[in-house]
Amino acid sequence: MSVGQRTAERPPGTPPGEPDAPREPHARDWRGLGGGFVAKLLLMMLVNAAGVTAILSAYHAEAWVVLGLLVLLLVVADWVYFARRTVPLKYLLPGLVFLAVFQVFTLGYTGYVAFTNYGTGHLGSMQQAVDAALIQDEREVEDSPQYPLAVVRDGDVLGFAVADAEADEVLVGTAEQPLEAVDGAQLDDRGAPASVPGWEVVPRAQLFSDADLQAAVVALRVPVSDDAEDGSLRTREGATAGVYTSRLVWDADAETITNTETGVVYSASDRGQFVSPDGDRLAAGWYVNVGFDNFVRAFTDATYATPLAKVAMWTFAFATLTVLTSFGLGLLFALIYNDPRIRGRKVLRTIFILPYAFPAFMSALLWRGMLNSEFGVVNEWFFLGADIGWLSDPWLAKLAILWVNLWLSYPYWFLVTTGALQALPGDVMEAARVDGAGRWRQFRSITLPMLMVSTAPLAIASFAFNFNNFTIIYMLTDGGPAFPGASTPMGSTDILISAIYQISGVSGGRADYGLASALSIVVFVVIGIISALAFRRTRKLEEI
Template identity: 45%
Template sequence: MTTQLGGPATRALHAPAAGPPPRPEKYTSVTGQLIKAGLLGLVVAIAVWAAFPLVEHEAWVGLALLVLTTGALLYLYLTPRHIPAKYLAPGTLLLIAFQLFPVLYTATTAFTNFGDGHRGTKQDAIVAIQTASVTQVPGSTQYALSVATTGDPATGPLVFLITDPATKVVSAGDASGLKKLDAADVTVTSAGKVTAADGYTVLTFGQASLRSKEITALAVPVDGGAIRSSGLSRAYEGKAGRAYDERCDCIRDTTSGKVWTADETAGSFVSTDGDRLAQGWKVNVGLSNFTRVVTDPDISGPFLRTLVWNFAFAIGSTGGTFVLGMLIAVALHSPRVRARNLYRVLLVLPYAMPAFAMLLVWRDMFNSDFGLINHVLGTDVDWLGQPMTARLAVLLVQLWLGYPYMFLVTTGALQAIPAELSEASRIDGAGAWQSFRRIVLPLLMVALTPLLISSFAFNFNNFNAIYLTTEGGPFAPDNPANGATDLLITYTYRLAFGGSGAQYGYAAAISIFIFLIVGTVSAIGFRRTRQQEEVYA
């Protein structure tokens, strides 16, 4: 067979070999470059701003990480290469900043005694103890006082502006100490009272009166004592009643001679009779916060009881809302139901309401004296005053608040299941219940199990549902720190911010327990989800 010259075969033989597509002409948008330059400039500005406190506190490791991260970002976005990394970098940094760093910080706090009285260093504790014991003695130096601030007059940090009666030198003092001011930067009356100072806002008498408690509590440390206010216009340099003795590493009362020796393991000054000064310092306590949960009978009992109720609440809330929401969704899935769209809108209304407001409304409805529930039912039940009824009440509230969500997601999952499957089962002789149990429900569980796991994790830490309804109560007379409806999260909150003082280290340890429990349950749940997907794939 002869091929015609110039035909398709000939053109194919003489066609140029296939190669890589031509590179598109590089196009650079001026607007895009300006936005890029602005964002990189913002990154550099934030890095410079963050570097100063790191240098001030000699945090060289943090400074090195800051420099390396900033340099890596500049290199990444100033070079045309590494395109995937350009998209991954912002998300990775946000993950580290908002997920990994808080978790790691909480974990490290759990191994310390950080809390009220144990916040700063040992030197901070010594200064606080000495300044708190300052009293006015005969011959104390008197100063004309002007109260000022470096911020907002109502909330800014307070500063004492005083004039030395002998040298007429003006100084500014706060909790960190006293520093002299340049005479050219201040305006002083003949009586030695400062009326204006560069960088400071002098409070009026009315503004100072509103902050009188803060002014009285402020002590400016100086050698051998501190400067404290005597009213709003005078101050005195008092003598410390308790002084630190470096030779014995102890605090000595200058009047009684009592001695409190430093205990480095507890981060406190302790006397021989066991008396402990309130002000201590932050130290590493190892696993004591974790062992305290298990070994201390005053804590282990309430903790285990709270843990059991926590599981019951999370399982009951998740299971109850799922069953009710699923039953309603299945009932309204039938096309024979008239006005089902209207029903769906009405049923979703609880989900559309602000949860915190509804919780407060339900709390009032459960009131034993004038609550709507007792009034309608004609009962006299102290719903929130007894452990069992209070637990039942919070579960009912959660059922009302949570079923619309399960109703919505189940409705969506039902619409994704082919109707032919149910029709085929009916042809094979299966009834409605058999069809639902063997076909519809397993397919629903494949789609909804991840949502049930996330709902369980949410309810396990559902702070609002408990705190806004019962505040964790009712409380036993012998244990006002742990209530019958407390979850671990509300119990932890009460420990961290309760009236007995914050115990952040211990609260962080309990948070680690919560994290491990929820993480374990979630891992088991997701593993079962994968098994279901493999069976019904």
């Protein structure tokens, strides 16, 4: 650097030859701070506040793995956004976090559930199963005193307030808090609490008129004390409450539940159930690791194996036929309306892609009404009012699904193939015509192979999409009609994804999340293998 350059860079007013005026340490850094830094600081304050809240929630829930991941994630976020040498990570971190939360965690948790018996009857821990068994077996104690009752409320929390005449006090409790005495309560004419400090007494008129409130009050059980064997208060009409206890006694050291009336002892098994020596089981259980049992059961248990085999074959047929028919029809229309001799091509193209503009679930519901065998317009207009069970006959229902899905998906291929046709090199087609190739020869040897190079990856994606096309199945047929004599919630038009939905019990019935997760993994692997093989084939097309 020359002297002139150094002089030009000196602060104004500094005489030549004088040394540079000393500056405050880090003065350049603080002068460079602007609105961007302040915005980043405020944003990271919100991120840290949300992170600390989530960490505290995980701590109270004793979810130690989640707590550790949250702490690690928060430390990494602070380091990335306040360090100087992590510029690329500042842009990558949000995407990586969302990928981990919505993809990696989902896949990992699905894999974890697939190796458990998580489902109806196995939804919690062993202690929760014990509590559920004791509650389910509760009976009212003989000669139990009937306490005058008032239903009290604190926000959304319901509780019982009862007057204990012998102790001359009022007791209040909730489902989580056992009964305890309160001061300052007043009683009404029938001896029930009329006002309770810190609580709102629910008027009896409201109790009788609100069906949801009635159900909540009848289901409410308030522990008498911290000892579960002392029983709990319950009511049937909301005016009086009695003490209920269970015949079952829990031995935490031996991990057994004993029926005090019959003397039968139920021991904890490695399958998450309490089993008696005779093989009887209590309804309440807990989830445990069962290894590969869910995968084995899917292929060997006659209850599931036969229906799932039929569903799997129909799934492959549905996905394959949908791609072939929709691609063929879309390409046909693209070839027709790519001819410059046709007038009004823009208007006609717009009309033909209209089904693609409607939401799929709305279109499926519309077709469900039109295909109704009793009042649907399809039977009325095209089959002279004949009673054709388009959605009740297994084969007709499959045909209806293929037809509706063709109507929904061909506009997509119409758009794709139209663009691909217009991108084909004209000199190649001209050379083919000069060599004497006819229209069919040009299409078979030139147009179609060149189209497949650009559309084959989209066809693979379309196959994967239709392999898991839950919307059309659920909205049009809901998987029905059911398999004759089958005990599983699967039907003739179910594909694997809708069968998994039925097995999971989300729509009602018995839930088997472990089996549903195992089948989800199987579907994931199948789609991955098919896609990998298909993409290898696509690369060969590019060489051609």
